[in-house]
Amino acid sequence: MVELTDKVAIVTGGSRGIGSAISSELARNGVKVVVNYQSNSESAEKVVHAIKESGGQAIAVKADVSKSDDVLNLINETINQFGKIDILVNNAGITKDRTFRKLSQDDWNQVINVNLNSVYNTISSALPHLMESEAGRIINISSIIGQTGGFGQTNYSAAKAGLIGYTKSLALELARKRVTVNAVCPGFIETEMVQEMPDKVREQIIASVPVQRLGQAIEVARSVLFLCKDGEYITGQQLNINGGLYM
Template sequence: MIELTDKVAIVTGGSRGIGSAISSELAKNGVKVVVNYRSDVDAANHVVEEVKVAGGEAIAVKADVSHSEDVSELIETTLSKFGQIDFLINNAGITKDRTFKKLSREDWDQVINVNLNSVYNTISAALPYLLESESGRIVNISSIIGQTGGFGQTNYSAAKAGLIGYTKSLALELARKQVTVNAVCPGFIETEMVQEMPDKVREQIIASVPVQRLGQAQEIARSVLFLCKDGEYITGQQLNINGGLYM
């Protein structure tokens, strides 16, 4: 177990849903958090204000992590403000669900760029500073869809499955450097995307989950906290938080 006070974390896609919960959970435990966002500045500022009210420290930084130039600015801003990077949480992601017959090249490229290529961008830029940390942690937010596949989600499942393989390989490379790399694979979590589903679809999903409910974003956030705080001997793993839907 490590002391989290004054550690610094970057959370990509940290302003909404699971990312917002992760940002808040880390900050609540003493971590200084960089809340990355792409477009919704109000949501990002709201997370930052919540952190500050709770006595924590956070800043919001705009960057499209699918663009390496934006990532360079994200890293530079983090170092300018906090002077170090200890934890990198790769959470940014989008969906463009279509059956493959209707899937355009643009839909494919956008999802792969944001959900997978962005992780190359962030890790390659942040790695020198993670190696300097005594407790470097990389946590990649994958998905149950990367393990099981999903109808109309060839682009999304490819990206999330690729993230799992990427996690395992990088974990092998960085183990001797004492930097851990793990993936968290959420099942169906009660976020805005799921809330917008028709009631009938939500009911079918819940019925398929052995524990008979959707997951909560805070449950994913606590798993990230665990890997950062207590995960010094855990690397290259998939932490499946899905209510028993995939075993």
């Protein structure tokens, strides 16, 4: 078990949904959290305020993680504020769902850049600092769609599947450096995106899940906490939080 008090984490896309839950859960366990956001400063500051109100430490840093210069600023700001990086959670992601025949080049590029290329940007910039940590952790938030595919989601599934392969390969390279690399693959989680679905679609999704409910963001956050705290001998793995939908 790793003592997390005063460890420093960056959570990309940390201001909403699953990212917000991860930021808050890590902070509740003593981690100093950098809440990354791209555009919604209000949501990010709300997460930071809640963490501080609960006695934790957090800052919000704006950065488009698909852009290497923005990521470099994110890393530098983290080091300036907290002096180190122990945990990197790559959670930032977008969807541009369309059937392939209607999928534009821009739809493809945006999703690949934000969901996959950004992970190269963050890890390449943060890695020297993670290797200095006594317990470096890289946790990539993939998806069940990267494992099963999804109708109208060729771009999203390609990015999330690529993230799984990336995780396995990097885990092999960093194992001797005491940096673990794992992927968390959520199923259907009750976030804003799912809440906006028509009721009939939501009902069909729930009916397909063996445990007969949607997952909660806090359940994904707890899996990230587990890997940070108790994951010393776990690397290159996919942790599936999906209610039995994919086994």
